[in-house]
Amino acid sequence: MTFIDASQAESIQERYPEVFQRSFFKRFAPLLMVISLFLYGIYAVWFFEIPKAISEGHWERVGIYLSQWVSYDVQAEFRLEGDTITPKYPRFSPLGNDPKPDWVKQNSDRTVTVEIRGPSRAVTFSDTEATLTAHGESVRVELSGGKPTVSGNIRPWVSVYDEDVVADMGFAGEVRVEADRVKIRKRFLGWANFIFDPQSPFFGKSIGEVMSLVTTGAQIEPGRSNLSLAIDNFLNNGEWQHGDVWVKLLQTIIMAFLGTILGAVVSFPLAFLAARNITSSRFVNQSFKRFFDFLRSVDMLIWALFFTRAFGPGPLAGSAAIFLTETGTLGKIYSEGLENIDDKPREGVQSTGANHVLVQRYGVMPQVVPVMISQTLYQWESNIRGATIIGAVGAGGIGLKLWEAMRTNKNWENVAYMVLLILLVVFIFDSISNALRSRLIGKPQH
Amino acid sequence: MTFADPQPQLQSSHDIAESWRKVVARRRMYTGLGFLILFIGFVGSVRFADESNAGHFFDRLPHLFDFLSWLVPKDWGDVWRALFDIASPNDKGGQEFNFDQGRVYIWGDFYIPEYFELMIITFNVALVSTIIGFIFAVPLSFMAARNLTPSNPLRIAVKRFMEFLRAFPEIVIAGLFSAILSIGPIAAIIAISLHCIGALGKLFYEVIENVDMRSDEGMRSVGASWMERVRFAALPQVLPNFMSYALLRLEINIRASTIIGAVGGGGIGEELKLSISRGFGAKTLALVLLLFVTIFAVDQFSAWLRRRLVGENAFLLKH
Numbered sequence: 001m002t003f004i005d006a007s008q009a010e011s012i013q014e015r016y017p018e019v020f021q022r023s024f025f026k027r028f029a030p031l032l033m034v035i036s037l038f039l040y041g042i043y044a045v046w047f048f049e050i051p052k053a054i055s056e057g058h059w060e061r062v063g064i065y066l067s068q069w070v071s072y073d074v075q076a077e078f079r080l081e082g083d084t085i086t087p088k089y090p091r092f093s094p095l096g097n098d099p100k101p102d103w104v105k106q107n108s109d110r111t112v113t114v115e116i117r118g119p120s121r122a123v124t125f126s127d128t129e130a131t132l133t134a135h136g137e138s139v140r141v142e143l144s145g146g147k148p149t150v151s152g153n154i155r156p157w158v159s160v161y162d163e164d165v166v167a168d169m170g171f172a173g174e175v176r177v178e179a180d181r182v183k184i185r186k187r188f189l190g191w192a193n194f195i196f197d198p199q200s201p202f203f204g205k206s207i208g209e210v211m212s213l214v215t216t217g218a219q220i221e222p223g224r225s226n227l228s229l230a231i232d233n234f235l236n237n238g239e240w241q242h243g244d245v246w247v248k249l250l251q252t253i254i255m256a257f258l259g260t261i262l263g264a265v266v267s268f269p270l271a272f273l274a275a276r277n278i279t280s281s282r283f284v285n286q287s288f289k290r291f292f293d294f295l296r297s298v299d300m301l302i303w304a305l306f307f308t309r310a311f312g313p314g315p316l317a318g319s320a321a322i323f324l325t326e327t328g329t330l331g332k333i334y335s336e337g338l339e340n341i342d343d344k345p346r347e348g349v350q351s352t353g354a355n356h357v358l359v360q361r362y363g364v365m366p367q368v369v370p371v372m373i374s375q376t377l378y379q380w381e382s383n384i385r386g387a388t389i390i391g392a393v394g395a396g397g398i399g400l401k402l403w404e405a406m407r408t409n410k411n412w413e414n415v416a417y418m419v420l421l422i423l424l425v426v427f428i429f430d431s432i433s434n435a436l437r438s439r440l441i442g443k444p445q446h
Numbered sequence: 447m448t449f450a451d452p453q454p455q456l457q458s459s460h461d462i463a464e465s466w467r468k469v470v471a472r473r474r475m476y477t478g479l480g481f482l483i484l485f486i487g488f489v490g491s492v493r494f495a496d497e498s499n500a501g502h503f504f505d506r507l508p509h510l511f512d513f514l515s516w517l518v519p520k521d522w523g524d525v526w527r528a529l530f531d532i533a534s535p536n537d538k539g540g541q542e543f544n545f546d547q548g549r550v551y552i553w554g555d556f557y558i559p560e561y562f563e564l565m566i567i568t569f570n571v572a573l574v575s576t577i578i579g580f581i582f583a584v585p586l587s588f589m590a591a592r593n594l595t596p597s598n599p600l601r602i603a604v605k606r607f608m609e610f611l612r613a614f615p616e617i618v619i620a621g622l623f624s625a626i627l628s629i630g631p632i633a634a635i636i637a638i639s640l641h642c643i644g645a646l647g648k649l650f651y652e653v654i655e656n657v658d659m660r661s662d663e664g665m666r667s668v669g670a671s672w673m674e675r676v677r678f679a680a681l682p683q684v685l686p687n688f689m690s691y692a693l694l695r696l697e698i699n700i701r702a703s704t705i706i707g708a709v710g711g712g713g714i715g716e717e718l719k720l721s722i723s724r725g726f727g728a729k730t731l732a733l734v735l736l737l738f739v740t741i742f743a744v745d746q747f748s749a750w751l752r753r754r755l756v757g758e759n760a761f762l763l764k765h
Contacts, residue, residue, distance in 0.1 A: 037577065040573075040577070041577075044570060044573075044574045047570055048570070048574075048630075048631055048632055048635070050632065053627050053628070053630065053632050054627070056627075056628070057626050057627045057628070058625075058626055058627075058628075059626065061625060061626050062626055065622060065625065065626075247498070250494070251494075251495070251498055254491045254494055254495055255495065257487070257491055258488070258491050258492065258495060261484070261488060293742065293745065294738075294742075296741075296745070297738050297741040297742040297745060298734070298738055299701050299704060299737060299738075299741060300701065300705070301701070301704050301705045301708055301715060301718070302718065302734055302737065305708075305718065305719060305722045305723075306722070309722065309723075310506060310509065310510050310511075310512070311499060311500070311501045311503070311506050312499060312500030312501030312506065313499075313500050314495070314498055314499030314500045314501070315494075315495040315498055315499055316495050316496060316499035316501075316502075316503055317499070319495055385613075385615070385616075388615050388617065389615070389616060389617050389702075389705050389706070389709070390705060392617050392708075392709040393705070393708045393709060393719060396498070396499070399615075399617060402615065402617060402618060402621075403617060403621065403709060406618070406621035406622070406625070407621075409625055415618060415621075419614065419615060419618055422613070422615050423610075423613050423614065426613040427613065430609075430613075
């Protein structure tokens with residue numbers, strides 16, 4: 001083991017001054033970058049008014065919207081008219097047309113109990129009073145006198161307004177008591193009506209029943225097999241619109257496919273003209289390279305907006321937009337791939353007296369084609385994501401449908417369904433293109 | 447010991463030629479088959495796209511350049527006036543020529559033209575998202591890299607998480623947050639940053655997996671902790687590449703923030719969409735020009751900076 005004493009350290013410092021006495025800029029560059037990032041952060045907070053936006057945000061909606069992704073609610077109304085209590089359910093609710101749900105109980109003393117979450121969160125009411133039960137506590141609401149009044153202490157989960165008393169029962173739902181009616185919102189986990197909607201004759205039947213109807217049952221609609229009716233009912237499900245969603249998803253994939261493949265076909269020959277080691281004219285190289293830059297810089301959004309105007313909304317507009325952007329991107333990638341090839345095979349083919357086209361075919365293409373195909377696959381994959389977004393500006397496909405579902409702020413479960421489908425498609429294409437790429441280039445990329 | 451002849455069945459040059467011909471024939475068949483499948487897929491796709499489009503290709507083709515007629519302004523000066531918010535002599539009320547209405551006054555008579563202000567918003571959205579993405583992607587990528595991960599289950603979990611962020615449609619996040627935070631650029635920032643974390647993280651851990659591990663061995667031999675190994679062995683090697691990818695991401699994010707803007711994120715995208723849908727020629731041209739120049743300038747600047755950071759072969763376009 002050797003140690004360095006002070007004199008040796010000094011001599012090392014003398015020999016390598018550039019290591020020990022670096023310029024001011026080099027020494028403080030990281031610090032300066034951190035400081036400027038920090039200052040920019042402050043500027044951004046001021047510029048976007050982030051504290052204001054956060055304090056004014058409707059944060060209570062986060063829970064509501066996210067719970068709508070995975071659940072649905074049923075609203076029921078109970079009219080209190082004298083002695084009779086008439087339940088009213090919305091038409092085409094997930095409960096069916098003539099529901100007799102087991103969470104609504106007619107008691108022997110002519111009161112009605114509605115269980116929001118078992119007996120522990122429930123409401124029991126007659127035409128004169130209602131008892132709200134939740135969190136192990138009970139609150140009595142008097143209904144006689146034209147408006148509901150809470151007798152006893154008001155709990156934090158009960159809000160009292162002029163016309164009604166609202167009990168928040170958490171995720172399970174809420175109870176709204178008015179003078180002449182009780183409104184219930186009860187939330188169920190899962191997606192309602194996912195397979196058949198209430199208008200379908202197959203609604204509410206178990207898988208076994210549907211199977212036996214399809215295979216051996218009598219024809220529900222004369223002159224049409226039950227199987228075709230079932231498939232039709234499924235695809236045209238009123239709320240989930242499976243058929244439409246799938247067609248739109250296919251449109252998005254096709255938009256990306258058409259745009260990418262047309263872009264590849266057009267940019268392939270142009271890339272040879274843009275590569276400076278293959279075409280010797282600098283002017284031609286530069287003009288094609290600037291042309292590619294131009295196509296990329298005009299941006300997919302602008303192309304999409306123009307073509308939506310030219311072709312009308314739909315996948316044709318999206319394909320054309322992706323095609324033009326992709327010609328620029330692939331042209332740039334291809335020409336840079338061509339500029340990085342090994343020149344020796346070309347020289348070899350040239351020395352046999354082959355003509356210009358044959359030199360490219362046997363001297364250049366074997367080197368670049370696998371890389372090009374791999375890059376093209378990658379672009380297709382990323383264009384599927386791009387096509388989803390430009391769809392929302394009118395280029396068609398699933399993007400538009402997603403955007404419409406979100407705009408209403410009600411159909412978040414449909415958004416979740418479409419997101420799941422998109423994730424599935426992206427995942428499948430990711431796997432396929434990874435498998436193809438690793439076979440083409442010969443090393444696993446992931 | 448003698449080795450067996452690897453291909454004892456090839457006795458003469460005739461056999462070799464025959465076998466080579468077979469290999470070539472099979473490869474050509476596969477290539478032909480591939481092209482055939484591609485061609486059938488292409489024709490099918492074109493027909494499908496054409497049928498489900500609102501206007502059909504051959505019906506609309508003669509009208510393809512119709513929109514140029516509204517796009518070309520009667521007075522070319524209006525493009526400049528729209529760009530710099532100068533009052534136009536063609537202004538007869540209405541929204542098409544009200545260029546001087548959008549001025550953003552800063553100090554006295556000094557103003558920023560409306561479109562420049564919108565472009566600044568869009569650019570800032572992209573820059574903030576890139577910075578947020580960078581800050582989160584660096585630690586995540588060190589956890590996801592095979593050679594430097596603290597633990598293997600963590601590596602898999604982080605990798606899956608980043609895959610999820612990449613695949614999740616940006617417009618859904620933007621839509622969700624614009625419902626919560628009201629419509630505006632903050633929803634766009636959140637959406638683009640989340641995607642950016644996933645995208646940069648993937649590129650970063652691929653860079654980290656290719657570092658020279660000898661310096662890491664040196665650090666480990668003196669008993670360095672995980673943080674010290676990352677800081678002194680890996681980071682100096684990968685930082686130039688990281689910066690290069692972050693710049694590349696900035697280019698992509700500017701485009702993304704324009705597009706998200708068009709679907710409700712504010713900024714120049716929204717204005718462009720409105721202007722095109724209403725058929726305002728001069729305004730549209732001014733916006734396209736500004737957007738084009740900005741994207742072109744950022745692309746060129748970042749290409750130059752990346753060349754300085756990592757050399758000539760820096761270009762690897764990945765989303």
